[in-house]
Amino acid sequence: MLSHPQCRFAKTLCALWAAHSYRMNSMLPSAMDEQAMSSPKINPVPQRQQIPSQVVKEDEPQLVAAAQSGKLEAFETLVERYERKIFRLTLNITQNREDAEDAMQEAFLKAFEHLHEFQGNSRFYTWLVRIAVNQALMKLRKRRPNQVSLDAEVDTGEDTIPREVEDWGPSPEDRFEQVELSGILSEAIGELDPPFRTVFQLRDIEELSTEETAEALGLSVPAVKSRLLRARLKLRQKLTRYFRRSDNQ
Amino acid sequence: MNCKTLVIELEQYLDEELDAAVRASIEEHLTKCKKCRIIVNTCKKTIEIYCNSEPAPLPEDTRLRLHDALAKRLRRAHP
Numbered sequence: 001m002l003s004h005p006q007c008r009f010a011k012t013l014c015a016l017w018a019a020h021s022y023r024m025n026s027m028l029p030s031a032m033d034e035q036a037m038s039s040p041k042i043n044p045v046p047q048r049q050q051i052p053s054q055v056v057k058e059d060e061p062q063l064v065a066a067a068q069s070g071k072l073e074a075f076e077t078l079v080e081r082y083e084r085k086i087f088r089l090t091l092n093i094t095q096n097r098e099d100a101e102d103a104m105q106e107a108f109l110k111a112f113e114h115l116h117e118f119q120g121n122s123r124f125y126t127w128l129v130r131i132a133v134n135q136a137l138m139k140l141r142k143r144r145p146n147q148v149s150l151d152a153e154v155d156t157g158e159d160t161i162p163r164e165v166e167d168w169g170p171s172p173e174d175r176f177e178q179v180e181l182s183g184i185l186s187e188a189i190g191e192l193d194p195p196f197r198t199v200f201q202l203r204d205i206e207e208l209s210t211e212e213t214a215e216a217l218g219l220s221v222p223a224v225k226s227r228l229l230r231a232r233l234k235l236r237q238k239l240t241r242y243f244r245r246s247d248n249q
Numbered sequence: 250m251n252c253k254t255l256v257i258e259l260e261q262y263l264d265e266e267l268d269a270a271v272r273a274s275i276e277e278h279l280t281k282c283k284k285c286r287i288i289v290n291t292c293k294k295t296i297e298i299y300c301n302s303e304p305a306p307l308p309e310d311t312r313l314r315l316h317d318a319l320a321k322r323l324r325r326a327h328p
Contacts, residue, residue, distance in 0.1 A: 225260050236294075
């Protein structure tokens with residue numbers, strides 16, 4: 001069942017998908033190929049793979065298989081599951097609402113059209129992220145053709161070491177409402193140059209591996225690592241504006 | 250290990266890709282250097298906050314346009 005009754009095109013989609021599925025199944029295989037710091041305390045590294053909000057639900061492979069076999073509801077469930085995350089990704093990269101929406105639409109449409117090509121060698125979400133980041137970068141390059149060169153040389157030398165550092169208070173994120181925190185995180189990442197925010201988005205928000213990020217962006221592994229370090233240090237600095245320890249902490 | 254070499258190794262330290270000896274050397278430096286300790290801890294917190302952040306709800310008009318676009322594409326492919 002579709003979980004969003006307000007989706008007024010659900011019935012149309014179901015009917016069209018049934019027809020699409022029937023046609024595809026009746027084709028020959030060749031025709032299907034279209035397409036804190038008073039005492040020293042070192043915090044543990046966050047174990048990202050154990051954070052519940054980021055864990056890919058276990059039913060994803062079954063949903064993908066069902067969608068590939070013609071079940072529209074399964075694809076609809078995948079879209080509904082990931083549409084918010086994909087929109088955040090395209091918005092963070094493009095920094096433009098209209099471009100972000102277009103890139104998200106085009107990403108889901110491409111995923112739909114090429115679903116039969118998905119082999120299951122990676123997570124479906126990783127595959128979808130790669131499609132979406134390409135769409136977002138195309139939009140960004142179109143709008144700012146001279147400013148977006150992901151593979152330009154970046155300086156990762158001594159200037160990455162902050163001269164002065166301010167500590168953060170405990171649980172800084174808990175001092176803000178969810179909506180306010182979301183705005184802070186979005187604003188901070190938007191202040192990074194595209195090469196840095198794109199790498200950070202893929203590695204630390206979408207949880208692609210260094211190798212997957214390098215492949216998705218056409219960068220070398222060392223280039224991904226150097227950009228990621230710069231991005232993390234810059235974001236740390238930007239977030240200090242909001243999260244710095246107050247006098248009474 | 251000093252502050253400059255720590256930054257050079259920081260990326261691999263945060264991603265737990267260093268061998269035990271280099272890691273131990275960094276952690277020894279961190280017990281002595283408050284500045285590096287703050288940088289490392291707030292970098293880890295930065296990653297954690299972004300990683301845990303939930304995306305904002307998709308605006309309803311944006312969501313409807315997405316689902317409309319999916320429906321139209323199918324209709325074009327299979328009139």
